[in-house]
Amino acid sequence: MQKFIESPTVITVENVSKRFVVHQDKSLKDRILHPRRTAAHAEDFWALRDLSLDIHSGNTIGLIGPNGSGKSTLLKIIGGILSPTTGRVLQRGRVAALLELGAGFHQDLTGRENIYLNASILGLSKKQTDKYFDEIVAFSGIENFIDTQVKFYSSGMYVRLAFAVAVHVDPDILLVDEVLAVGDEAFQQKCLDKIRSFQEEGRTIIMVTHTLSQIEEFCTRALVLGQGQVVYDGNPIDAVKVLRSGFESLVDADVARERIARELRENEAERERRSQGAISEIRSIVEGGVLHPGGNLTVEIDVDIKNELPGWNLGLSLTNGLQQMAMMTSAHRAGLKGTTLTPGTHTLRATFPNMHLPKQEYTISAALYDGSGAEISRFEDAAAFTAETDERAAGLHYSPVNLEIAN
Structure with a gap:
């Protein structure tokens, strides 16, 4: 702009x-x-x-x-x-108008003749048009057809010639x-x-x-x-x-x-609101690179705060490959409520202990909110991790199920 x-x-x-x-x-x-x-x-x-x-x-x-x-x-x-x-x-x-395809052109005149006609309509003398003629033709790119009647021109050739005249009459x-x-x-x-x-x-x-x-x-x-x-x-x-x-x-x-x-x-x-801060990066940390049943997941979120942010909140969600929310939490739900983020870069760390997730890949999304609950910044599917399990259970939660005949 x-x-x-x-x-x-x-x-x-x-x-x-x-x-x-x-x-x-x-x-x-x-x-x-x-x-x-x-x-x-x-x-x-x-x-x-x-x-x-x-x-x-x-x-x-x-x-x-x-x-x-x-x-x-x-x-x-x-x-x-x-x-x-x-x-x-x-x-x-001086006003030069390019308002309608072929406006100011005479169908039975050649391109050369129409240059002089159109230029005169726009206020140029023949001497002035002579001065600009070569530049107009070169700009239009239709030198090979300049002495052809314009009724045989394509719409693109019309526009080329009309625009070339309009911009060369010194408007x-x-x-x-x-x-x-x-x-x-x-x-x-x-x-x-x-x-x-x-x-x-x-x-x-x-x-x-x-x-x-x-x-x-x-x-x-x-x-x-x-x-x-x-x-x-x-x-x-x-x-x-x-x-x-x-x-x-x-x-x-x-x-x-x-x-x-x-x-x-x-x-x-x-x-x-959004100028107050933004989430710049999200990282998932899993020991060994793969989340096994009972393992811990750590998520780090980097935020850039422009202005002091009292009463802030952070929403965090884990989503599976079917776009189902496997888990959601927030800073307030986790007990971090009523605090203030000062201007600067901060790393927010969330720890999910003893996780049991079915085998597949998961993505992590986060959203930052101000004290009124209005969203400031959102980062969708910004980090990913893989969970490994056996085939004993399926769904949003994994459990190593044991099944026996009771009687």
């Missing part, structure tokens, strides 16, 4: 709403023959509702959300491709909407490297993507959209968690925001 940059505002979105009219008619013929019925069956769909935000220069903003949440509509309004129904967008600097603001998913892996990496160089140059990038790892890696800020409204605006890692939480099942956006705010507070409290 990149660090957010405090800088001047380059884009201001003020109370923007966007309405689309959805017609229920099955065909154009129905609209012509039955205009009154058409009007009666038309429905308003609000892709955006009173959305406001400021975007600061030099930042990379991620727009994420479920399908139909308004991400692409917002990006098109920022790029000037769509006009808002209400509200306005103010911006400073202050770059808008990218999911189109990179069409390119092959090598070209995607090339594009991401270009985005990194743009970030280093202090340019502003707004991107829509369903590849959430890109949001976490590249963005300094992320917005989660739902039902045409911003339900979360802030840290990209938290934004991804919000999206994965399934908030879109909530009908009311205000309810969604309240739930998200509550969950983020709980997550922050959990992070604060």
